[in-house]
Amino acid sequence: MNRIAQGLTLVLLGAAALTSTIPTDLYLNWVKAGFGPFLIAAGVAMVLLGVLVIASELRGEDEAEEEHGHGADAEVVAAGNTVSAQESASAVERDYEEAYGRGRGTQGHDHSRAPGVAWLLLLPVLAVFVVAPPALGSYTVEATSGSSGPPPEDRRAGAFDDGVEEAAPGEVVSMDIRQFVMRAWIDEDRLLVGQEVELTGFAVPEKDGDGWYLARLQMACCAADAVVNKVYISNEPAPEADTWWTVRGTWVEPEGELSEVSQHELTALEVQEVTNPPDPYE
Amino acid sequence: MPDRTTPATDPGPPPSSSLGDSLAGGWADRGEELPPEDWGRARGRRRTGTVWLFALFITAMALGHAWISDELTSQAFLAWATIFTAISFQALPFLVFGVALSAALTAFVPPSAYQRFIPSKPSHAVPVAGASGALLPGCECASVPIAGSLIKGGVAPAAALTFLLAAPSINPVVMIATAVAFAGQPEMILARFVASLLAAVVIGWIWVRFGRADWLRLPTHNHAPGASRWQVFRESMLHDMMHAGGYLVVGGLAAATLNIMVPREWLLAVAGMPVVSVLVLALLAILLSICSEADAFVAVSLTDFSPTAKLAFMVIGPIVDLKLLAMQAGVFGWRFVARFAPLCLLVGLLSTFLIGGLIL
Numbered sequence: 001m002n003r004i005a006q007g008l009t010l011v012l013l014g015a016a017a018l019t020s021t022i023p024t025d026l027y028l029n030w031v032k033a034g035f036g037p038f039l040i041a042a043g044v045a046m047v048l049l050g051v052l053v054i055a056s057e058l059r060g061e062d063e064a065e066e067e068h069g070h071g072a073d074a075e076v077v078a079a080g081n082t083v084s085a086q087e088s089a090s091a092v093e094r095d096y097e098e099a100y101g102r103g104r105g106t107q108g109h110d111h112s113r114a115p116g117v118a119w120l121l122l123l124p125v126l127a128v129f130v131v132a133p134p135a136l137g138s139y140t141v142e143a144t145s146g147s148s149g150p151p152p153e154d155r156r157a158g159a160f161d162d163g164v165e166e167a168a169p170g171e172v173v174s175m176d177i178r179q180f181v182m183r184a185w186i187d188e189d190r191l192l193v194g195q196e197v198e199l200t201g202f203a204v205p206e207k208d209g210d211g212w213y214l215a216r217l218q219m220a221c222c223a224a225d226a227v228v229n230k231v232y233i234s235n236e237p238a239p240e241a242d243t244w245w246t247v248r249g250t251w252v253e254p255e256g257e258l259s260e261v262s263q264h265e266l267t268a269l270e271v272q273e274v275t276n277p278p279d280p281y282e
Numbered sequence: 283m284p285d286r287t288t289p290a291t292d293p294g295p296p297p298s299s300s301l302g303d304s305l306a307g308g309w310a311d312r313g314e315e316l317p318p319e320d321w322g323r324a325r326g327r328r329r330t331g332t333v334w335l336f337a338l339f340i341t342a343m344a345l346g347h348a349w350i351s352d353e354l355t356s357q358a359f360l361a362w363a364t365i366f367t368a369i370s371f372q373a374l375p376f377l378v379f380g381v382a383l384s385a386a387l388t389a390f391v392p393p394s395a396y397q398r399f400i401p402s403k404p405s406h407a408v409p410v411a412g413a414s415g416a417l418l419p420g421c422e423c424a425s426v427p428i429a430g431s432l433i434k435g436g437v438a439p440a441a442a443l444t445f446l447l448a449a450p451s452i453n454p455v456v457m458i459a460t461a462v463a464f465a466g467q468p469e470m471i472l473a474r475f476v477a478s479l480l481a482a483v484v485i486g487w488i489w490v491r492f493g494r495a496d497w498l499r500l501p502t503h504n505h506a507p508g509a510s511r512w513q514v515f516r517e518s519m520l521h522d523m524m525h526a527g528g529y530l531v532v533g534g535l536a537a538a539t540l541n542i543m544v545p546r547e548w549l550l551a552v553a554g555m556p557v558v559s560v561l562v563l564a565l566l567a568i569l570l571s572i573c574s575e576a577d578a579f580v581a582v583s584l585t586d587f588s589p590t591a592k593l594a595f596m597v598i599g600p601i602v603d604l605k606l607l608a609m610q611a612g613v614f615g616w617r618f619v620a621r622f623a624p625l626c627l628l629v630g631l632l633s634t635f636l637i638g639g640l641i642l
Contacts, residue, residue, distance in 0.1 A: 030368035038375035114524035120531040133364035139357035221576030223368035
């Protein structure tokens with residue numbers, strides 16, 4: 001991989017990072033919103049570095065051609081008076097380019113050429129511009145169906161942030177699915193009994209059955225660490241997979257120990273399609 | 283001059299041949315290795331070719347965006363692409379930060395500065411390096427190039443390697459993330475800190491005793507005296523970015539594939555077995571290659587596993603994982619990885635069992 005290719009790769013990679021953050025919100029499909037400014041900074045840095053590398057390479061070419069124009073002079077100088085040639089500023093810079101930029105190191109390891117593996121840096125570029133991967137959805141929920149269990153934030157009672165305790169009698173509490181399943185699994189006081197809640201997520205029809213799940217992925221950092229939170233709904237017909245819905249309903253209180261429950265269920269009172277889904281993760 | 287009217291398409295009879303000869307004279311005078319005679323000749327043409335290649339690539343991407351994007355509907359492929367892109371883009375800011383910091387260390391910090399802060403005796407330098415790992419906020423993508431430039435700056439390799447292991451494991455951001463994930467379980471935070479630091483320092487000491495310099499392949503940058511510091515900075519950043527970045531993508535590909543392919547049900551089947559469950563989560567940490575700042579959230583979600591197994595996930599992940607192995611290979615060479623990774627895994631596991639047994 002020569003220096004022009006390295007520079008262009010960096011520019012493209014930086015452009016991919018900038019494209020997915022500034023004109024579009026694509027990056028929200030992959031990483032937390034908090035990464036936005038860092039991605040912009042990294043994108044700017046890569047474009048800048050790439051442009052500088054390309055510029056230095058082209059400047060090197062220009063100098064070489066100018067030298068060629070005065071080729072005879074240069075050769076005379078080089079042959080006749082190497083010392084003074086080396087002392088002149090341009091020659092020093094050229095030496096630098098040869099020794100470091102394009103020359104060979106002491107181990108025969110060429111510093112100007114990057115290893116072939118660096119071409120792979122174009123894969124994220126391809127991914128952004130051609131595939132533009134969507135947020136994880138029903139496929140991931142189905143693929144991880146076995147891992148349904150208590151929610152990741154194993155907080156002790158008293159640390160809930162869902163507003164159920166503050167709710168006035170009869171008030172509908174709007175909360176994340178994460179907050180709902182955490183409350184359902186951990187709250188031994190079972191405050192959710194009879195409490196109307198409003199949850200928003202995407203639909204995942206049950207594979208063999210009439211019910212469906214209202215699901216949302218919880219992300220700590222990026223999609224690779226996404227964790228599935230879902231609520232089972234059986235008293236409404238299953239909508240199409242990956243459509244977004246807001247469901248108002250009440251918790252179906254399970255029998256027996258809360259920690260033994262394999263999944264939580266919601267009795268839906270009202271379902272409403274969400275036309276403009278929010279940040280896909282919560 | 284006819285050969286200068288179309289320089290971009292055809293440089294004509296190689297213009298740099300006379301320049302190459304004159305430079306060759308200069309090189310020979312200084313007793314340096316000669317550049318091979320033909321390296322400069324086809325360069326102009328090759329550069330033009332490169333530009334055409336990228337123009338073609340961008341055109342192909344535009345066409346692909348218009349025609350192929352809508353055809354890509356395979357759910358499994360899209361989920362894979364999402365996870366691959368997520369790993370790449372999440373690591374990118376850290377990689378750029380690490381590479382820039384490492385280039386700044388190379389260009390602007392004279393080796394004498396390290397000698398003032400880090401003890402010259404390697405066995406003393408190792409704990410100092412381990413403790414200073416607690417200062418650098420970043421994940422493993424940042425620490426690999428930084429460790430490389432520390433070694434180039436004259437820091438004992440064992441100390442730089444200890445820093446490489448400690449920085450992503452116990453830095454403030456990681457500890458805060460762990461505290462948030464394991465709210466109400468301060469013993470887990472303490473166990474993670476102690477086990478990771480212990481493993482990093484012990485590995486450093488083992489490297490002091492048994493490590494050999496020729497296992498590490500470090501490119502020796504011979505900076506010409508005329509190079510300005512900014513040129514050194516630029517070149518060093520480009521070099522690290524290309525090496526570490528390429529391998530980061532390799533690691534991202536592998537991790538995304540395993541993330542999609544390994545069904546979580548397999549994990550639940552072994553969660554109850556005491557020692558096996560620890561080994562399984564250690565293996566999972568290696569395969570998933572989750573950034574150390576996020577691994578606590580994943581660890582806490584593996585609710586069926588014992589605390590020691592979760593600790594193993596958080597201790598092993600930042601010091602051995604696929605993405606990290608590939609990046610270390612890019613910077614230090616496979617000879618190094620073949621020895622260093624098993625050592626890290628072994629010491630990390632021993633440290634996990636010891637600290638897990640004492641604290642958890």
